[in-house]
Amino acid sequence: MKPQKAKKHYDLYHAGNHYARQFTDKELIESLNLVPGSGKFPRIHQWFGNSLAWIVEHHMEIDYKGFPVAGALYEPLMSFGLAEFYGLKKAMEFWLRQLSARIIDTCDSLKLSPKVVSMQPDILALIEYCTQSHDIEAFDKIESAKGVLRVEYWATQSTRRKDIKRFLSSVSAPMADKLNNIPSILSLYANIAELGYKFKFPGEGNTATRITHWSWWQRWSYLLATATPAIERLLDARKPKVVLVTSDYSIFGYLLILAARRRHIPSIHIPHGYPNPLLLPLRADYMVVWGKPFVELLAVHGLATSRMLVTGDILGGKARPASKRDYDLRKKLGISQPNVIGYLATAAEVGNEGLLAMIEAIKNNEDYCLLIRPHPRQHEYASDLAAKIGVGRIKIITADILSLEQFCSICNIAATFESTSLFYAIREGCLPIQVTAYNKRAPAIDFTKLTEAPEAANTEQLSIIINQYFNIKSKDELDLKQDKIIRMLYAATGMDAANSLVASITDIISKQANIPAAG
Incomplete structure (x- = not known):
């Protein structure tokens, strides 16, 4: 079988075993190099995802039991099982051998940083x-x-x-x-720029950074082999x-x-x-x-x-009573509204759907101010997001402006798609909301069980929950709700x-x- 015939097969994911048995190392790698830009492999993202998973599992000898390898591989590895990607084993072994041969001389000649102390650390x-x-x-x-x-x-x-x-x-x-x-x-080791390490996470920026692009896979595999x-x-x-x-x-x-x-x-x-x-x-x-x-x-x-x-x-840090907010900090930020909602963004949220639902829910109520804390991975486009939604009652507050504790101390309510920061917000006295936004996944379900946070899947449900929270007049009722959550979460501090x-x-x-x- 000649390498060019691989073009006729639209599904390398399932045909991997067939190719691996019949191609030589050279033929196989040449055949795989024909994939980028061909436009003929509708499931090529599955091939990349499973190939990467094989590299990591083979390279580190760890059984992942179906769990994702890294945040960047989250979606492709959770979308399909890890049982079928062994068909490209031969290709992956060849690729790793090539990478290892390139960097071995460089690594042997490197010296430790002069800043490292001589004493052995515990x-x-x-x-x-x-x-x-x-x-x-x-x-x-x-x-x-x-x-x-x-x-x-x-x-x-x-x-x-x-x-x-x-x-x-x-x-x-x-x-x-x-x-x-x-x-x-x-x-x-040298030449960090040549490692392709300085690339954005999949789905951000140009197509060369996405999992469907050959360079994405090449950079990750190079990083594994050199690190x-x-x-x-x-x-x-x-x-x-x-x-x-x-x-x-x-x-x-x-x-x-x-x-x-x-x-x-x-x-x-x-x-x-x-x-x-x-x-x-x-x-x-x-x-x-x-x-x-x-x-x-x-x-x-x-x-x-x-x-x-x-x-x-x-x-x-012990939980602050829900009635005690940091009004001095609110004043410094120019917040005059009595009711402040903090949205804890997460990198897993696709298209900011939960955030957009929250913006829609509060936009017609002048008593509400929405503070958005971007996920650290989102800092690059936080300014673009701020430009789109405007200023005034909706503000972008990044980590270099306020710490998480400061951010939560000025909010009455904390909402999130599935950020673990919700637990910190609860500790700081915020009332929680779990925004499922049409995309309920296991973390959201688990967080809801732990926090007893009400769920909202759309703008209408968000509006109802927010109004219910702000209509609670009894301080004892608020403190009782907070205390029940906090006692469950923390045994010591x-x-x-x-x-x-x-x-x-x-x-x-x-x-x-x-x-x-x-x-």
Whole structure:
């Protein structure tokens, strides 16, 4: 069979086994190179999604049990099972061999960052690409509670410093100093621009960034093949006793956990926000869970294990009464309306459908002000969104303007499509609304169960719920509703949770060294 005959088949997804058996390496890769731009493969996005899934599973030897590999692969991998993509195994192996051959000499010649201290760390903590203020605040608490443990922080890209600067003013001086001098894993190898790492998430920008385009797949596979030697080199040089990762989305956490496991180094996962059953493929040795309700939630999805480190809310802070809002901050922002609604946007929301429904629900009521907090991935087009919806009673408030706690402190109501930030809003005394917006998925269902948040699937339902909330006149009734939610969510707060986590880490290190833990 000649390579060009592949053009006649419109479904490589199902025909992969047939091609893999009959093509040589060269013929197969040449045949696959004919795919971009051909316009003849209506299901080519499935081929890309499943091929990428195979690369990650094969490369890291992890069974994902049908869960997504990373946030960027969320939709393609949840849309179809992971059982049929092995047909392109031969092609994927060939591609990885080619990539590995290109970078091996470069990686061998690289040196560690001169900023790295010589002392062996007890904990190597990874501040990942998608790590945001929640996780940095969590590290801040750990830094305060760590005692004699040595913690070393690494980022996943050099440009990460730009994002970290937003949070320096809100963390302690020791943590701010560490963040200012944080080294990058990607500084371990050269030519970052050539890695294709600086690309937008699928669906944003031009077609070259989307999963249907060959370059999207090429960049991801190149990143996988080049990041692994850098991470292995990092662990061999630093020799930490424990690795700590945070993000559910970024691929680096997966690679670090696997490399650590091969070196018998325990790994601990602090989930980004709160544990989300659809974003938990990160198979760390231990996982931090913020309270008993989340253990129960994970158990429902078959994800609860005996290796959970159950703490309270690591960020701390007790709930504020719903009647006490930060009116001084409202005044500084020019908000005169008595009723303020905060919309916590999420990257998973397609087309801002929930947000647009919310705008429609409040636009005719002069007593309502809507504050929109874009997801960190949405910062690039937040200004465009602001231009479209105008100013006045609808405002865009990004993370560099207000922290999440400040944002929630001026809102009476917090609404979201499925953002885990809803739990923080509840802690700050906001009344919750779950906006399903015609697209109810498992996270929305789970969040609703935990928060008892009323659901709204359209503008009419939103209007009814908002009016019901603002018509509650009894402070006791509001406080009772808040207290019921908050008592369920948190068993401990702040430094108690941080101290508990650090004690657990110390115990893990002691057991790893076969030294009985004190007491």
